[in-house]
Amino acid sequence: MSKAIRIHAHGGPEVLAYEDADPGLPGAGQILIRHTAIGLNFIDVYHRSGLYPPPGGFPLIPGGEAAGVVLAVGAGVDWLKHGDRIAYAVNVGAYCEERVIAADRVVKVPDGISDEQAAAMMLKGMTAEYLLRRTYKVKAGDTILYHAAAGGVGLILGQWAKHLGATVIGTASTADKIELAKAHGFDHVINYKEQDFVAGVAAITAGRKCDVVYDSVGNDTFPASLDCLRPLGMFVSFGQSSGPIPPFS
Structure with a gap:
């Protein structure tokens, strides 16, 4: 029997239950897949803790991205095969061994990209895309600040922003994370445990x-992040890893 991790109520890690889960057979336009790698994201924690309501209610199988192999295809799926x-x-x-999913929700993984890379880049990569290309369209000459630079989204976004010609500033909490971020596109990384990042940004940008x-940090970096913006600059809140931003006026 295939296995999955389910949540039946909000709580800590103890509410994650390892259970039997029969994925069933694919219907028209669907495929049955076996996962080989599953991506982890903070939104999974939000669904478990109750910070975000679980889509569809309980019980819930969390997880928003994965890679795997096709086991069977349903009627009308002619571009994928076993x-x-x-x-x-x-x-x-995604927190399961096998699942049925709509075929139009998947992409083929090309040779040269491992299952682990593919599973870790889908949701994070699309997040980086909408941040850089749609929320605020970064262009050459821009200066950006990204909190949690050594996280999954940050490592993609840093390289992408650098390719676009931006000056990329990040924050991180350890020397190892700082070096990792610098190896992935960040021009400057501020250790926010040792330095006020507002003062650091002001110094780097000459005011x-x-x-x-x-x-994506939330409570711990707000409202100080606003003090890092030029007049008419844009603040983008897209996560709450340290807790939600408190009400403000």
């Missing part, structure tokens, strides 16, 4: 500050 390597990003349901601040 054995194809695929990856995807969806709302929930000009940043065109945009991307913040």
